[in-house]
Amino acid sequence: MTIVQDKPSSRTRAGTGTGTHTLGFVAMCVGMFMAILDVQVVATSLPTIQEALGIPPAAMTWIQTAYLVAEVVAIPLTGLLTRALTMRWLFVLAVSLFTIASVGCAASTGFASLIAWRVVQGFAGGTLIPAVFSAVFLLFPPKRQGIATTLAGVLAVLAPTVGPVIGGWITQTFAWHWLFLINVAPGIAAALCGALQLPRDDTALDRLRAIDLTALALLASSLATLEIGLTQAPENGWLSGPVLGLLAYSAASAGAFAFRTLRARIMIVDLRLLGDRAFAMGCILSFVLGIGLFGMIYLMPVFLALVRGHDPLRIGQIMLVTGVAQLCTAPLAVILERRIDGRILTLFGFVLFGVGLGLSAWDGPLADYDAMFWPQVIRGCAIMFCLLPPTRLALGHLPPARVPDASGLFNLMRNLGGAVGLALIGSLVFGRTPAIGRGILERLAAGDAATAISLGIPVAALKDGESRLTPALKAALEQLVGRAALAQAIGEAWALVAVLTLGAVVTLLFVGSPVPWREAGDDPHPGARA
Structure with missing residues (x-):
């Protein structure tokens, strides 16, 4: 069957970005930052929102789940919506809808209305992330794509890092409504800037009727x-x-x-892209990076809150180390990306990231800021090398007409990797903790001095004979043992994520050297009309 071909205007050709378009791209990055940040600031304050609206505790997680489900549905549709609405109007409509939904969330008086607005918020926010990464290759020439990707990548990863700080501060200083109202001013500014500064292409709304x-x-x-x-x-x-x-x-x-x-x-998503070897391998790398990024952002707060007992604001302050290291490394990543084969930089980034993840596997129940400092620095330095070169390997050689679909699939894989990773991590941590706790108690009952010392228990407290661990002592140690068991289970999760991250470098053997579409002599716009 015949596939309808794209015939975009010259304004949508890759590398036509101007200084004006740069301002529009910055506005798009602001919108993306808001969408990612929203998930984190709300996560830190779920108990506050649940109590304020009288939401049943068992239903509290749906405040986040509703957003994430809508987001993951929207991401692969970005290519279709870009071609139908144009990049300019898709962004303006998405960021405007996100801002309106934020006001709706803040004005919610019950569970049903909040969930409804969160679905709208998630769908609008889900289109912003892939739209930004496709804009990198549609608005800028190759020499400027590295800088644009770095800006987008820094904001995409920085938002989850600073989210706990912002969320904790807002919760402690203002009412929970401001978790959503902080989106209003930047949302309005980004929408206006995008409408004025992004390329003015012709819409093709007939595509929506033909899907x-x-x-x-x-x-x-x-x-x-x-x-x-x-x-x-x-x-x-x-x-x-x-x-x-x-x-x-x-x-x-x-x-x-x-x-x-x-x-x-009329293809909703151009699945034929997965037949491109470089793109397919880039998607695998994106999937594994999602496991590492989402896992890192999940494991640290769980450890710091449940093992160390820190409040959200302190957790955010500790996690800022990763963001600072990332910001410091970003300029170096841009410079090296222009001079060194992307496969080599990707190998370096994933190995470094895997090492940083693996170092956290050794954290004991007493670990805190000092013990977490260098693993965070290593991970922060690695992130841009895990994001920038793989993005170019996956998208940089594709014809402009295929970039929106490719960006949607590429970013979808990172989110799906995060979802799978969080499910595996949650199962491991909370499934292994009881068994580890029983093992610790058994060793204490057997008089294991090393276990007692590791928990800070005087060896003399372990009596001789079968009564070494009395009921009174066992009750007193229950909380201490529980924290130690949870810390060990979290360590095992860190190790799992590290192994998966290091294993991803195998895909680089199959990437080859992608040839840009101009050099390959391809039709510049062969992609399917979706």
């Missing part, structure tokens, strides 16, 4: 059930009926979507 609605429903339901299933797996178990049902439905829907899409005249 396969069945395929769209299959895509949305597949991604939504996958996200919900992964969220429920740590609590209910991977083999529980609901989780297995959700994951099975997600897989079946994904297969049906692929079957219909690859035979459709």
